[in-house]
Amino acid sequence: MSIDIEHVSFSYGKHQVLRDVNASIPDGVLVNVLGPNGVGKSTLFRCILCLNSDYEGVIRVNGKDLRDLSVRERAREISYIPQTHAPVYNYKVRDVVLMSTGADVGIFGTPGREQVERAEQALERIGIGHLADRMYTHISGGEQQLVLIARALAQNAKTIVMDEPTSALDYGNTVRVLSCVKQLAREGLSIVQSTHQPDQAFLFADKTLVVYDGTVEAYGDPKDVITAELVGRIYGVEVEVNSLYGDKVRVCVPTSEIREE
Numbered sequence: 001m002s003i004d005i006e007h008v009s010f011s012y013g014k015h016q017v018l019r020d021v022n023a024s025i026p027d028g029v030l031v032n033v034l035g036p037n038g039v040g041k042s043t044l045f046r047c048i049l050c051l052n053s054d055y056e057g058v059i060r061v062n063g064k065d066l067r068d069l070s071v072r073e074r075a076r077e078i079s080y081i082p083q084t085h086a087p088v089y090n091y092k093v094r095d096v097v098l099m100s101t102g103a104d105v106g107i108f109g110t111p112g113r114e115q116v117e118r119a120e121q122a123l124e125r126i127g128i129g130h131l132a133d134r135m136y137t138h139i140s141g142g143e144q145q146l147v148l149i150a151r152a153l154a155q156n157a158k159t160i161v162m163d164e165p166t167s168a169l170d171y172g173n174t175v176r177v178l179s180c181v182k183q184l185a186r187e188g189l190s191i192v193q194s195t196h197q198p199d200q201a202f203l204f205a206d207k208t209l210v211v212y213d214g215t216v217e218a219y220g221d222p223k224d225v226i227t228a229e230l231v232g233r234i235y236g237v238e239v240e241v242n243s244l245y246g247d248k249v250r251v252c253v254p255t256s257e258i259r260e261e
């Protein structure tokens with residue numbers, strides 16, 4: 001489903017981080033959020049999720065202002081994979097994933113067969129069924145990241161926000177997870193994910209949203225948005241954007257590393 005962000009501004013005390021941010025993310029679309037460190041990507045996500053609720057402006061997730069919903073109702077609309085996560089779950093991986101299905105269970109209820117199947121399917125879809133009986137605290141950081149992705153899937157929300165979901169993953173898992181996320185968007189979910197790799201957007205995103213200087217610097221087709229000029233300006237790195245496979249994909253190459261002496 002969708003996310004609509006209208007005239008959103010947010011400050012931590014006197015430090016204004018977001019200024020008049022506007023963007024509309026329709027159904028079934030995968031958006032990559034780019035921007036330098038500390039620019040406000042996580043802050044924007046926390047506003048969308050209502051974890052920073054005292055923002056100015058309006059955010060609607062699937063047509064609803066999350067500020068009007070209970071925590072349980074919010075969980076039906078949106079799931080979140082945070083950037084950093086202290087491994088506090090001293091449970092088996094299966095149970096960590098199963099816990100996310102709680103929005104469907106009564107207050108004093110226990111998960112039923114449907115929730116258990118959903119958790120198992122999410123583990124299989126992310127390719128970590130073999131970890132189901134391991135303790136969450138005894139698996140690697142990358143494996144924990146995969147569990148959190150399975151957990152977000154099992155929650156069955158219509159919208160997923162992912163803050164650098166592949167930052168701890170090896171190359172193979174990065175490709176598999178991004179491909180799975182793209183497929184979820186094809187199945188109708190709206191997904192917003194931040195990344196520090198502009199190249200990923202060319203293969204895996206429908207749109208790129210660039211946050212810079214507190215606001216939206218650019219938003220649109222990755223090929224229109226990720227230009228050598230933009231990458232140079234926001235990251236301070238000179239790149240060439242090269243096209244491959246008849247322009248089915250593009251890559252950013254830092255030219256300082258390939259200049260001849």
Ligand SMILES: Nc1ncnc2c1ncn2[C@@H]1O[C@H](COP(=O)(O)OP(=O)(O)OP(=O)(O)O)[C@@H](O)[C@H]1O
Nearest residue numbers: 012015017035036037038039040041042043044083
């Ligand atoms: N809880 C907080 N209290 C005060 N300032 C904060 C808080 N969280 C973040 N900030 C500041 O807000 C700004 C935006 O931070 P944010 O984490 O949103 O950036 P980001 O774009 O997600 O960065 P990164 O790419 O490094 O993860 C930074 O200057 C940061 O220091």
